């Protein structure tokens with residue numbers, strides 16, 4: 001599986017401990033250095049922008065946790081989502097953790113927060129041929145936030161797209 005935007009690799013390490021073969025990618029060389037030092041070689045690490053990552057293979061699971069709302073630029077975000085989707089194997093899944101909003105917020109309002117809140121339809125628009133297998137919403141009361149998990153399934157039918 002691929003942990004896209006893995007940061008210091010907390011989730012990568014948990015997944016490796018569960019028996020998954022894991023690769024982690026992040027554009028922060030510093031974060032990947034920390035991951036290498038603290039977690040080591042049970043995960044294969046890469047430094048790359050998500051939109052440019054070309055590992056030469058596909059993964060049964062591509063997970064992207066709390067990353068894409070930090071990608072404020074819409075074009076970069078769209079290319080990143082498309083590239084991650086293209087890295088999922090046929091029969092595989094793309095799992096995205098987001099904090100979705102109910103309504104689109106104008107771009108100007110994102111400048112103060114350095115995050116870009118998106119709606120579910122933004123993802124459906126970028127991945128029209130993909131099946132949204134599950135949308136799970138859950139609350140983190142301590143942080144006073146709600147998170148969304150979008151699980152997209154890649155079938156043979158949509159293997160040519162994205």
Ligand SMILES: C[S@@+](CC[C@H](N)C(=O)[O-])C[C@H]1O[C@@H](n2cnc3c(N)ncnc32)[C@H](O)[C@@H]1O
Nearest residue numbers: 005006007010026027028048049050065066067
């Ligand atoms: C909030 S952290 C989440 C880290 C990890 N997924 C976790 O949940 O512990 C967001 C991470 O996304 C990475 N990131 C943001 N934009 C990125 C991009 N365009 N390409 C690659 N990594 C990116 C950041 O460097 C950071 O490590």
